[in-house]
Amino acid sequence: METPRDTSAPPSDPQPNQGAASAASHLAGSSPQRGRSSLSDGGNTGRRGDAIFKLASSGSGIALLVIMAAIAAFLTVRAVSAISADHGNFLTTSDWQTQADPITFGIAAIAIGTLISAVVAMVIAVPVALGIALFISHYAPRRIAQALGYVVDLLAAVPSIVFGLWGALFLVPHMIGVNAWLNQYFGWTYIFHQNEPGTQPRSLFTVGIVLAIMILPIITAVSREIFLQVPRAHEEAALALGATRWEMIRTAVIPFGRSGIISASMLGLGRALGETMAVATVLSPSYVINLHILDPAGSTIAQTIANQFGESQGTGRDALIAAGLVLFVITLLVNGAARLIIARRKEYSGADA
Amino acid sequence: MAKRIDVSGLNAYYGNFRAVEDISMTIEPRTVTAFIGPSGCGKSTFLRTLNRMHEVIPGARVEGKVMLDDENLYGANIDPVAVRRTVGMVFQRPNPFPTMSIKENVAAGLKLNGVRNKKVVDEAVERSLRGANLWNEVKDRLDKPGAGLSGGQQQRLCIARAIAVEPRVLLMDEPCSALDPISTLAIEDLIGQLKEQFTIVIVTHNMQQAARVSDRTAFFNLAGVGQPGRLIEIDSTEKIFSNPSVQATEDYISGRFG
Structure with a gap:
């Protein structure tokens, strides 16, 4: 279940897509500079770890959204097919007769x-x-x-x-x-x-x-x-x-x-x-x-x-x-x-x- | 209204550790008394014994007598809650209640005292904020959160909150150590005004501040790490800073310490 605390700060998070894109550019930008001077050395300052972590964390975030969307889609598709076969009003009927004919629930x-x-x-x-x-x-x-x-x-x-x-x-x-x-x-x-x-x-x-x-x-x-x-x-x-x-x-x-x-x-x-x-x-x-x-x-x-x-x-x-x-x-x-x-x-x- | 404090033979402990040893002093009403001394010498601990805040720390206890006029704060029938309503306190870091507006912060103590009348509360809020030199800056946003003010304003808000309940004594534990020089000056001016109504005790690490704001200065010191803090001397501020009776005081003030 999503909790208010877990999701209370999305505005301050980087957009997942932008995050992935800039992670890629970090990786690309760091390699040609290698070994020229201590300040421009991209390989030893932990940039790679930064990028990997960014990918991993934004990937987890995206995966969660995808899973939630998949569950919602699955529920909706199957629910719609059931409700269209329902002979009662789905929201106001109390009974649950799915074996009977006509089906009423x-x-x-x-x-x-x-x-x-x-x-x-x-x-x-x-x-x-x-x-x-x-x-x-x-x-x-x-x-x-x-x-x-x-x-x-x-x-x-x-x-x-x-x-x-x-x-x-x-x-x-x-x-x-x-x-x-x-x-x-x-x-x-x-x-x-x-x-x-x-x-x-x-x-x-x-x-x-x-x-x-x-x-x-x-x-x-x-x-x-x-x-x-x-x-x-x-x-x-x-x-x-x-x-x-x-x-x-x-x-x-x-x-x-x-x-x-x-x-x-x-x-x-x-x-x-x-x-x-x-x-x-x-x-x-x-x-x-x-x-x-x-x-x-x-x-x-x-x-x-x-x-x-x-x-x-x-x-x-x-x-x-x-x-x-x-x-x-x-x-x-x-x-x-x-x-x-x-x-x-x-x-x-x-x-x- | 302001009261005299008379301390005799006071020891303060954290568990088995004696933090403050055998302190006796008299603090006159409507004066500012500054406590100075190196870190860990027990100034703040001693200050907190003056309104029984020391004992809110688990394991902490106090021996000795603190007379407020003719009542012993550590007497058998004394309610520490009532003591704290008489002896107010301002802390080192500004600590307005973050969940309350400016007005609610100032009124918090009144509310605890059961003052419900809206007119009385509004008057007390204005009087206290004026008293803390904050009214003009916040009168148009009394319903905004107190945590949204600057550090110096927050500290003056805390002073307003403390004086709203009309205490007899105001204790200040390094009230300016987290503030910039301009805010510090504002608080020091305020202390000068407040001493007309309150007995003020201030702990400070800033010796110029002690010299500027106080009438009397007490110097605390400790013999070494793990030793209890002691009162070395207390005298008029002028004398302490020009011609102290004890060599250690002079060494500390002139920076030739240790």
């Missing part, structure tokens, strides 16, 4: 399911992750901070199927009570209302919790690095004004880390949107739009692709590719929005301080 239910589970995961994970990151960077004694940081990194290495199994075998049965409580006291919010209280909570809410735990390490690790980079001078400036530690964090640390926090959250969101195995293990798929997130209903795009890919062929597979394209577009939109937020206050970013 649409991404309405699974796109909304994807977004709901990702939003639940973000709402839970971002505050907790920022809390852990701040604890590690500014509160914990060094030894505890190191140990905790190691454990968080370890959490990132657990395969998603393990989270899925934990979610299905442990979390689902233990969520029954939580769901009943939420339904009783927060049922009026609509989203926590249960149509059939007491059912197995194989719901988008449970999926969201599993996803939250999965995206916690990446958000924590990235934010922690950002918080550790806050210049000591800014923290002391706040302290010298009579800030308590929390006020210092609010005045100097969080504003400085703002764009990094957004980037970290986007990395987490990307993983939550695309997660397949954990969702497929917890959720029993159903292609209906249900905004009561405690009800055992709903499905996500990635899960649908994984569940259906084996048993579909032809147009059915192309339909899944169309769903994949939608996920691709959602990810692009989310990243674009995040970059807009970061760019809006760029001059206040502290990057040049």
